[in-house]
Amino acid sequence: MPHVTFVHGIGNKPPRDQLLGIWERALAYDKGFDLGTRGVTSTMVYWADVMYPEPAEAEFEAAEEVPLAEQADIDLEWRPSLEGREGRFVEQLAGELGIDDVETQQPADETIGAEFERIPLPHWLKQRLMASLLRDVHHYLFDAEHSPRPGERYRVQEEIRCRMIEALESGSRQPGPHVVVSHSMGTVIAYDALKRVKDCPPVDGLMTIGSPLARQEIPDEFQPEWEPQSGFPTERLNGPWINVFDHFDPVVGSLPHVKRFYMKGGEEVVLDLNEQNWGKWRHNISKYLRGPELRKHLVDLLSG
Amino acid sequence: MDWDALSFNRRLAAAVDVYDRSHAEDLCEQLIAHIRASDELYAPDYARTVLRQLRRKRFFALMTGVADALLQSGQRHPIVRCEYAQALTDRGMPGAAAELLAGVVDETDDPGIRAEALGMLGRAYKQMSVTLALPGSSRQRDLLRAAVDAYGRTYLSDPSRCAWHGVNAAALLRYAQRNGVDVEAPFEPAAVARRLLQEMEGRFFDMASPSGPWDAALAAEAGLILDMPEEAVCWIQRYAADGRVDAFELASTLRQLLEVWQLDASTEPGNRLLPILRAHMLTRQEGTSLELTPADSGSIATAEPDSDFEKVLGDAGVVTHSWYRQGLLRSRAVALLRHRSGRPVGTGFLLRAADLNERWSEHGTVLVTNSHVVSPAPLAEDTLTPEQALVSFQAAAADGSASGEASVEEALWSSPPRSLDCTVLRVAGTDRDIEPCPITPFRPRLDGKQRVYVIGHPEGRELSYSIDDNLLLDYDDSVLHYRAPTEHGSSGSPVFNRDWEVMGLHHAGRSDMRRLHGEDGTYPANEGIWIEAIRQAISEE
Structure with a gap:
């Protein structure tokens, strides 16, 4: 029986089982790919509780726009105390993400290229979402200490890596192909495990969705295990890597193709797929999971 | 051992929620045994909760068993008798239900209970009249008159609170008109429908005074009374998509559209209203078996939904409907x-x-x-x-x-x-x-x-x-x-x-x-x- 290990992305989330249900229903929506009917088992690597005090309400299943839980104002007070490489990383990524930009008045009818539709996501909201990405990426890559609730402290990378490896071990015990499907910050977690954790079990396919892995600052932090010519996690990825993006997803950046950073023996082998979403918030996983190309490639991955 | 009614109700609700009929049966057996072995009358509020939990998922046989045990023990509270009557009507025994309800109407001084009992009495008469094998007979006329009287009297006593009685009376008057049965109208059906629609428009979007789950179904019927099918389709979609509306409600509305409005899936507006309800019944995680006439399955499966229909259903509604049509297409091979x-x-x-x-x-x-x-x-x-x-x-x-x-x-x-x-x-x-x-x-x-x-x-x-x-x-x-x-x-x-x-x-x-x-x-x-x-x-x- 094939198995999918899902890894969620930035922002607060509903409890694990609800979140898994939301992802599965989005994938099955409108004659899509119904994992339960096809006998595919699944687990969710849930880490929102490492960053947030309590789970969010399950609201974004039908929401076309940014879920309220993901609009939360993120505390960035930890930023000024950072020094050296860590400080430079955060400042560069914050600059890339436009977190410190003062809002400039944009013409109401601004368009981005004739063939693209306008993105009306308000500036303040985009800043909040990018702040969430900045915090999660930093805390993970630099294994920061974080206390989501009184009396609980985590080393963020240590805790999430541990959960990721546990889920992958459980998935690898299933007889069929084992595929990792990750979204947003979850793609950083998945890549880190497959590339840098020696005890990580191998998988048969990797799908990264709405990933920030093509933002230069991030792969730099995977060194020394990473370099562009051999960035593909060959040791623990026995199958293809499919990277799905939407050009207007603010998390992926202006150059969303990951193949140039994660080559196998100097060859570009990752398949970068442009899946066109809709509406203001193109990073929404429910939208991505309805994409026909994504579904087609996931079926192929699970068919071995 | 002491009986903990609150804990029992929680366990029953949990069993009913996941549609675990066998567990619900076990629990009802325990309750009946307790009622039979106890000197004290079972508290009517707790009894009502039990009966309504069972009603929610249409466990009418269990409802009948529990309600009868309560009556045998001497618990004759009007609420118990009303719920018993509801179960009997839904099990195809409206005659016995009408007898029980007539007793409640005579005895009670509580205007709320009286209105509820009269509504159920109207429903029992309605059931008897529309399922009668003698259409147009004097017996059918008498039953229709009795139903309109029970609903109409209650509506006129308090039009705001008893809107559903008014809509039911008006729907039956339209039924009588269509079938050439002479029934005197206690009020103008169109006036009842217009008033209800006006109230619903205001209440549906009012967060401070939200509408109940039945309200949108009533508004849909008001649309039919006024011969405004678009209005009916719009409201029925809101109704069917309402998370509070369970299998019991959907089945009741479907029955009303089939039996009283005599809609069929091959002609307007049945070809738009019935699929919405049926599709949603199939997507509820539990519910009831859905019987279709060959015309229903044949016509719906082959007809493509038009663009207006898609606008009304919305994105998720179209997907639900498309999934339902796929099932109907399969039924052609059965x-x-x-x-x-x-x-x-x-x-x-x-x-x-x-x-x-x-x-x-x-x-x-x-x-x-x-x-x-x-x-x-x-x-x-x-x-x-x-x-x-x-x-x-x-x-x-x-x-x-x-x-x-x-x-x-x-x-x-x-x-x-x-x-x-x-x-x-x-x-x-x-x-x-x-x-x-x-x-x-x-x-x-x-x-x-x-x-x-x-x-x-x-x-x-x-x-x-x-x-x-x-x-x-x-x-x-x-x-x-x-x-x-x-x-x-x-x-x-x-x-x-x-x-x-x-x-x-x-x-x-x-x-x-x-x-x-x-x-x-x-x-x-x-x-x-x-x-x-x-x-x-x-x-x-």
Whole structure:
């Protein structure tokens, strides 16, 4: 029986089982790919509780726009105390993400290229979402200490890596192909495990969705295990890597193709797929999971 | 041991929530035993909670048992009698219900209870009148008058609080008009409908005073009273999409549209209203079996929804409707099997012959049923031989794309009832007209959440979708077990997965089905034969 290990992305989330249900229903929506009917088992690597005090309400299943839980104002007070490489990383990524930009008045009818539709996501909201990405990426890559609730402290990378490896071990015990499907910050977690954790079990396919892995600052932090010519996690990825993006997803950046950073023996082998979403918030996983190309490639991955 | 009514209600609610009928039965038995062994009357509030929990998922037989035990114990509170009457009406016993309710109306001084009892009394009379086999008779006229009187009196006593009584009276007046029955109107139906629609428009979007789950259904009926079908469609969609509306509510509204409004799925506005309700009934995780007339399934399945319909349904609604239509299309390949004398025996369904056996490709499509329904070597008296069997595809016949009845040309393969209980038949003239059902190569996940859908002709009746408690319980290499209490005559029905692909051939149901994998004990379950097991057995011969 094939198995999918899902890894969620930035922002607060509903409890694990609800979140898994939301992802599965989005994938099955409108004659899509119904994992339960096809006998595919699944687990969710849930880490929102490492960053947030309590789970969010399950609201974004039908929401076309940014879920309220993901609009939360993120505390960035930890930023000024950072020094050296860590400080430079955060400042560069914050600059890339436009977190410190003062809002400039944009013409109401601004368009981005004739063939693209306008993105009306308000500036303040985009800043909040990018702040969430900045915090999660930093805390993970630099294994920061974080206390989501009184009396609980985590080393963020240590805790999430541990959960990721546990889920992958459980998935690898299933007889069929084992595929990792990750979204947003979850793609950083998945890549880190497959590339840098020696005890990580191998998988048969990797799908990264709405990933920030093509933002230069991030792969730099995977060194020394990473370099562009051999960035593909060959040791623990026995199958293809499919990277799905939407050009207007603010998390992926202006150059969303990951193949140039994660080559196998100097060859570009990752398949970068442009899946066109809709509406203001193109990073929404429910939208991505309805994409026909994504579904087609996931079926192929699970068919071995 | 002390009885903890609160804890009992919690446990019952949990069982009802997941539609665990057998657990709910156990709990009701415990409650009845407690009521019989106790000197004290059971508190009416707790009793009401129990009865309403059972009503929510249409456990009317259990409701009747509990309510009767309460009455026997001396607990004659009007609430108990009203709920008892509700269960009786829903079980097709409106006469007994009317007697109980008339007593409540006479005795009670509480205006709220009186209004509720009068509404239920109106419903009991309505049920008796619309199901009467003597349309236009003086008996029907008297029953309709009694129903309009019960509803109308209550409405006039407090039009704001008793809007549903007013709408029901107005709907019955329209019914009487349509059927030429002379019933005096206590008020102008259109005025009631206009007033209700005005109130609903305001209340539906008012967060401070939200509307109840029934309100949108009433507004839909108001649209019908005013002959404004667009209004009715808009409100019925809001109603069906409301998470608070459960199987009980959807089934009641569907019955009202069919029986009182006499809508059918082949003409306006039934062709837009009925599919919305039926589609949502199928997507509720539990509920009731859904019976369709051949015209319903034939016409809806073939008609493409128009763009206005899509606007009304919204994105998710269109998907639900499209999934529902797919199920209806499958029902075109489902047939009733009868003896040449007319006696219904079971169900069968079409598959591509090559899907069962590559060597059979020249046969086109074949009909699959149980060998205890049709067999070249019958072991039981009521099993048909191929020569005795008549096959009718009612849904396909209704839209004119297939002929009414066909005979069996030959039995290609059969496995006895104690083995795979399957016969594969070649049927005259089925190749051209009807798309056969696809077979799934997959086995679903056993996570306690997967559902199956059985389409058949229970007791030889109209096509029925079994969605009642249709949870997949377990499977092994030969059979699958599911918790759907299909009736006799569903033998030979296809068992579908959520993608409307055939997983199995339904063949048996027992309250004490032996568990699989050598596990001890039994459970109530239905059993189907894996279609893959049948395919393998055929290819090995």
